[in-house]
């Protein structure tokens with residue numbers, strides 16, 4: 001029988017790549033996000049390529065009632081969740097705190113922290129009942145290494161790290177593993193969302209360097225979830241070779257620009 005994974009934020013970037021890897025590894029998938037047409041397209045693609053069953057759940061993870069109701073109303077067979085990938089998240093804006101937009105702060109806090117809690121609460125309870133399961137958080141280098149103007153986004157990812165440790169302790173006696181993968185720069189829709197659709201500004205983030213791809217993160221995730229039952233990779237920091245920490249990125253020379261080390 002195929003295992004079941006829930007991947008939050010599967011409409012794009014890392015979540016979509018994780019869905020593809022898990023489908024290739026014979027999982028059936030519950031995929032979440034707000035963009036229904038993308039969820040439906042991914043269901044069709046994965047069903048065709050890997051013959052896996054996909055249940056698309058379209059909801060906003062900030063909405064606690066909707067999240068609880070979605071999981072509560074799953075058919076019994078879909079409630080046997082083996083893996084939860086807490087990936088849905090975003091950064092909004094890159095301003096110093098005194099110029100920041102509190103609506104952006106709320107969106108990040110409500111999605112990256114409270115959204116993760118909403119779905120973890122209900123899915124972990126199902127895992128505890130079955131005394132089995134694995135929850136993987138997609139945290140970030142931003143949670144360990146604060147950078148200028150990253151303020152609230154960095155704080156949300158530090159909170160994810162604290163929750164990884166807290167949940168690991170609480171779920172330890174119940175046979176449920178908790179892991180964290182903290183990537184550095186990954187080229188997805190992340191910067192486009194951060195800069196509110198400004199494509200030029202988003203593209204500059206990855207100029208003259210090779211960032212991680214979403215597939216690189218999905219590959220790491222497969223390593224984490226495919227360990228034997230007695231092994232738990234609690235924490236993985238996954239950086240592009242060209243990035244040493246949150247601020248130091250080695251950008252390769254181009255004909256127009258001299259070699260430089262620069263921050264984002």
Ligand code: NDP
Pocket residue numbers: 008009010011012013014015032033034035059060061062087088089090091111115138139140141182183184185186187188189190191193214
């Ligand atoms: P993308 O913007 O490509 O994907 C973000 C995903 O999150 C989308 O599927 C989006 O779905 C979903 N999402 C956002 N808000 C909500 C919401 N309110 N309700 C439900 N789903 C939501 O970015 P990434 O793939 O890069 O980001 C995935 C995770 O990886 C995030 O947690 C991010 O913080 C983290 N990360 C990213 C890094 C990077 O450099 N890209 C590095 C380190 C960590 P939809 O819009 O359809 O709802």
Ligand code: 8X3
Pocket residue numbers: 139140141142150183184185186246
């Ligand atoms: C995303 C990576 O360093 O751009 O979490 O914040 S970073």
